[in-house]
Amino acid sequence: MSSSAGSPDSGGIPDIAGNGNGSGQPGTAANGRPLPEATIARLPVYLRALYSLSERGVSTVASDELSAAAGVNSAKLRKDLSHLGSYGIRGVGYDVDYLVYQVSRALGLTQRWPVVIVGGGNLGRALANYGGFVNRGFKIAAILDSDRGLIGRRIGDVAVRHVSDLEDVVAMNKVVIGVIAVPAPAAQGVCDRLVAAGVTSILNFAPLVLKVPDGVDVRKVDLSIELQILAFHARRRSAVRVERVPEDEQVPEEESV
Amino acid sequence: MSSSAGSPDSGGIPDIAGNGNGSGQPGTAANGRPLPEATIARLPVYLRALYSLSERGVSTVASDELSAAAGVNSAKLRKDLSHLGSYGIRGVGYDVDYLVYQVSRALGLTQRWPVVIVGGGNLGRALANYGGFVNRGFKIAAILDSDRGLIGRRIGDVAVRHVSDLEDVVAMNKVVIGVIAVPAPAAQGVCDRLVAAGVTSILNFAPLVLKVPDGVDVRKVDLSIELQILAFHARRRSAVRVERVPEDEQVPEEESV
DNA sequence: CGCCGTTTGTGAACGGATGCACAAAGTCCA
DNA sequence: TGGACTTTGTGCATCCGTTCACAAACGGCG
Numbered sequence: 001m002s003s004s005a006g007s008p009d010s011g012g013i014p015d016i017a018g019n020g021n022g023s024g025q026p027g028t029a030a031n032g033r034p035l036p037e038a039t040i041a042r043l044p045v046y047l048r049a050l051y052s053l054s055e056r057g058v059s060t061v062a063s064d065e066l067s068a069a070a071g072v073n074s075a076k077l078r079k080d081l082s083h084l085g086s087y088g089i090r091g092v093g094y095d096v097d098y099l100v101y102q103v104s105r106a107l108g109l110t111q112r113w114p115v116v117i118v119g120g121g122n123l124g125r126a127l128a129n130y131g132g133f134v135n136r137g138f139k140i141a142a143i144l145d146s147d148r149g150l151i152g153r154r155i156g157d158v159a160v161r162h163v164s165d166l167e168d169v170v171a172m173n174k175v176v177i178g179v180i181a182v183p184a185p186a187a188q189g190v191c192d193r194l195v196a197a198g199v200t201s202i203l204n205f206a207p208l209v210l211k212v213p214d215g216v217d218v219r220k221v222d223l224s225i226e227l228q229i230l231a232f233h234a235r236r237r238s239a240v241r242v243e244r245v246p247e248d249e250q251v252p253e254e255e256s257v
Numbered sequence: 258m259s260s261s262a263g264s265p266d267s268g269g270i271p272d273i274a275g276n277g278n279g280s281g282q283p284g285t286a287a288n289g290r291p292l293p294e295a296t297i298a299r300l301p302v303y304l305r306a307l308y309s310l311s312e313r314g315v316s317t318v319a320s321d322e323l324s325a326a327a328g329v330n331s332a333k334l335r336k337d338l339s340h341l342g343s344y345g346i347r348g349v350g351y352d353v354d355y356l357v358y359q360v361s362r363a364l365g366l367t368q369r370w371p372v373v374i375v376g377g378g379n380l381g382r383a384l385a386n387y388g389g390f391v392n393r394g395f396k397i398a399a400i401l402d403s404d405r406g407l408i409g410r411r412i413g414d415v416a417v418r419h420v421s422d423l424e425d426v427v428a429m430n431k432v433v434i435g436v437i438a439v440p441a442p443a444a445q446g447v448c449d450r451l452v453a454a455g456v457t458s459i460l461n462f463a464p465l466v467l468k469v470p471d472g473v474d475v476r477k478v479d480l481s482i483e484l485q486i487l488a489f490h491a492r493r494r495s496a497v498r499v500e501r502v503p504e505d506e507q508v509p510e511e512e513s514v
Numbered sequence: 515c516g517c518c519g520t521t522t523g524t525g526a527a528c529g530g531a532t533g534c535a536c537a538a539a540g541t542c543c544a
Numbered sequence: 545t546g547g548a549c550t551t552t553g554t555g556c557a558t559c560c561g562t563t564c565a566c567a568a569a570c571g572g573c574g
Contacts, residue, residue, distance in 0.1 A: 026493055
């Protein structure tokens with residue numbers, strides 16, 4: 001524990017309405033310092049595990065179980081959660097529903113963020129159909145595409161609109177999060193328009209490095225990069241394994257295409 | 258890769274035929290130590306930037322330019338590349354094509370890895386159509402789905418097969434990399450079958466934590482996690498600035514960035 | 515009421531990654 | 545040929561994240 005976390009007590013579950021850590025600033029830990037980036041990246045994983053537990057009727061969970069479900073070290077889990085405040089009960093564990101609430105609040109998911117998806121191809125459609133998970137904290141303000149043949153087609157429960165509506169959609173719905181699911185050559189242009197329209201957070205699926213002004217947050221998801229990292233480890237593994245593997249089992253060596 | 262794997266020897270570029278760093282072990286740096294994980298994760302980004310330069314006819318690039326194109330610090334780029342060997346020329350920069358070759362080799366992309374994609378829905382289709390990028394080092398051995406209505410349908414230039422062929426496909430093509438693009442409830446089962454069949458590297462798009470035995474490498478791509486991280490930063494930003502106003506007249510000057 | 519087993523929260527040590535700053539090494543031109 | 549200029553490769557200090565290990569805190573039980 002630390003300085004000024006006005007931690008209520010009174011036996012039961014404390015502090016539902018307030019912000020729990022005494023700091024009015026969102027995105028700050030109980031000690032007033034910003035949340036570590038690595039912690040932020042893990043909170044959604046915990047949250048999903050917690051939802052799963054909650055749906056199964058589990059009301060209390062210890063850090064051992066929760067960390068196992070999330071695939072992380074238990075000490076790491078405890079330290080991550082301790083950054084949000086002191087919400088565990090020693091000797092018992094964490095109240096699942098209360099922790100769902102606290103983690104959601106820490107992530108800013110007490111509101112539903114409108115998201116605009118640019119690109120109505122297979123990827124855009126896959127994203128829109130993510131349904132159950134996207135809906136926890138997000139709603140699709142619009143799906144945009146430049147192909148007029150797609151306009152009006154419904155994906156999930158949203159109709160595709162033309163990309164020329166981008167600025168209108170962002171302004172009308174106060175969208176600050178955009179997803180780019182267009183081919184690489186079109187991505188930077190879409191990005192520039194999103195930023196100009198007021199979007200400050202971008203999830204980029206196009207395989208290129210977007211240039212954005214300071215203050216705009218970009219995260220990228222790139223299939224080919226992930227595959228290449230896997231290939232690296234796979235090759236290292238296969239090279240180590242060669243000694244104890246029959247010769248015809250080896251992964252093909254050099255090959256000119 | 259279009260040109261020959263045996264790399265060009267022109268103008269005193271050293272050490273072509275060997276593995277460049279004197280170590281026979283793939284995945285090790287020039288000093289014999291394993292490559293840092295952070296470096297591995299960036300190599301694909303450099304590689305893409307290098308391909309782009311090469312296609313534009315650029316033959317030589319300095320770390321400043323390349324690092325800008327890759328969106329990283331130039332010292333970081335140089336240190337990353339130095340782990341592969343000393344392939345730069347002081348006062349000049351790096352030979353683009355030669356660096357493409359070296360980075361490809363470091364990543365294990367001198368061979369084309371067969372990949373099996375499980376799930377022929379929108380996501381699986383999107384992955385299969387990644388085309389140009391997936392083909393740099395990878396080929397799709399098969400796309401599998403449990404929906405018999407999809408069987409035989411062509412995606413890219415691969416026909417969808419039934420998921421019951423999984424073990425056959427993996428065995429026949431010596432597949433070690435699998436992509437899971439099925440709904441969450443089916444993912445663990447698919448994962449278990451892939452592992453049992455011999456797959457040791459898995460790229461998971463389903464929103465859950467896969468349980469795998471030691472020695473199996475799993476990377477996950479999760480839209481909702483990325484969105485939640487973006488939401489966190491978006492909320493922090495919006496809290497620092499004033500609440501968004503419908504009118505676009507606001508220029509808050511709280512802090513300079 | 516006090517003891518016991520359990521679990522949290524965290525201090526501290528460690529290891530990896532980052533970025534600065536500079537010497538070494540090469541090119542280019544007069 | 546030599547000197548000025550450019551750019552690499554890296555030592556070093558720093559920061560961030562991970563993990564161990566344990567004292568403090570809690571509920572339950574006799």
